[in-house]
Amino acid sequence: MKKGLVLLMLCLLPAMLFGQDKGTISTEGTVKGEQIYDIVEQYPEFPGGYSALTEWIDDNLKYPVEAAMDGIEGRVIVQFIVRPTGKVVDAEVVRGIAPSLDKEALRLINIMPSWIPGRQKGKAVNVRYTLPITFKL
Secondary structure, three states: OOOHHHHHHHHHHHHHHHHHHHHOOOOHHHHHHEEEEEEOOOOOOEEEEEEHHHHHHHHHHHOHHHHHOOOOOEEEEEEEOOOOOEEEEEEEEEEEEHHHHHHHHHHHHHOOOEEEEEEEEEEEEEEEEEEEEEEEO
């Protein structure tokens, strides 16, 4: 019985030590030495909200000809950083479909207007944002 309890404690010890919240917001990475937040009190927002974002994407998306001819559809998942100024930077494809659609998704993100920045403790901060771009014929 004691061996079982000791074994259980040894198995749980790494989870207890490394799984504890250190009292900070979940962060990962930096932008020029500045923290990037994944979780914040107030998330970044496209000017006009989500409906304005979807309308902007619809207006600016240019379906690649070769993808349209091949009948390729789907969703490209793009991740980027919204800076404290609202500028969108460091866009990358997290999950792609086809090179031409991935390239168009990145083009779209890189020409976006500035967002309303995310905030943590009342201060504008860098926030990592994930956005699906849907391509449908």
